Amino acid sequence: xxxxxxxxxxxxxxxxxxxxxxxxxxxxxxxxxxxxxxxxxxxxxxxxxxxxxxxxxxxxxxxxxxxxxxxxxxxxxxxxxxxxxxxxxxxxxxxxxxxxxxxxxxxxxxxxxxxxxxxxxxxxxxxxxxxxxxxxxxxxxxxxxxxxxxxxxxxxxxxxxxxxxxxxxxxxxxxxxxxxxxxxxxxxxxxxxxxxxxxxxxxxxxxxxxxxxxxx
Numbered sequence: 001x002x003x004x005x006x007x008x009x010x011x012x013x014x015x016x017x018x019x020x021x022x023x024x025x026x027x028x029x030x031x032x033x034x035x036x037x038x039x040x041x042x043x044x045x046x047x048x049x050x051x052x053x054x055x056x057x058x059x060x061x062x063x064x065x066x067x068x069x070x071x072x073x074x075x076x077x078x079x080x081x082x083x084x085x086x087x088x089x090x091x092x093x094x095x096x097x098x099x100x101x102x103x104x105x106x107x108x109x110x111x112x113x114x115x116x117x118x119x120x121x122x123x124x125x126x127x128x129x130x131x132x133x134x135x136x137x138x139x140x141x142x143x144x145x146x147x148x149x150x151x152x153x154x155x156x157x158x159x160x161x162x163x164x165x166x167x168x169x170x171x172x173x174x175x176x177x178x179x180x181x182x183x184x185x186x187x188x189x190x191x192x193x194x195x196x197x198x199x200x201x202x203x204x205x206x207x208x209x210x211x212x213x214x215x216x
Contacts, residue, residue, distance in 0.1 A: 027086070034080070035060075045057045065100075071104050072087055097187070106191050109198060148176060
């Protein structure tokens with residue numbers, strides 16, 4: 001049983017090693033039609049899907065719903081820019097843990113301040129900065145996962161031998177789930193705080209004229 005458990009942990013750690021993200025240099029510098037967007041996302045992010053042969057990374061309906069819910073600015077003459085692609089990638093990762101409403105509240109200031117920015121800090125700069133932290137995070141995550149796995153293996157010492165494998169894995173899943181639950185609570189609290197701060201700030205609308213000017 002220890003060999004099976006060890007193989008499971010190694011498999012999990014190896015899958016963490018394979019985590020990657022779409023590089024900005026991989027995204028075309030030309031505007032894309034919707035069909036091209038969905039094809040690109042499928043090709044670049046298929047490995048992140050639970051069932052790659054079945055799951056759709058992105059569909060036309062999803063994109064239209066994101067625009068309808070103000071997660072995504074409208075396309076330019078039916079074409080999507082590199083900034084649109086970056087937002088779609090953010091949305092893909094957020095939607096696994098956050099509601100559409102929370103994603104909208106989180107992305108609204110990002111889009112408002114940086115989507116149309118061509119001088120200074122832009123959305124591409126923010127994307128690169130955020131994802132540059134990935135490697136260090138993966139290493140910390142591997143250590144944390146391994147520690148949780150070991151603790152789970154030490155539970156239910158008095159349980160019947162035939163139930164141990166299931167109970168150990170159940171304990172491990174519960175520990176991981178609690179970790180996700182707590183972090184989700186923190187994220188939601190931070191989103192609420194960010195929105196409250198924007199509503200209370202007297203300068204919250206200063207960027208609006210600049211954005212409208214850039215859209216013309």
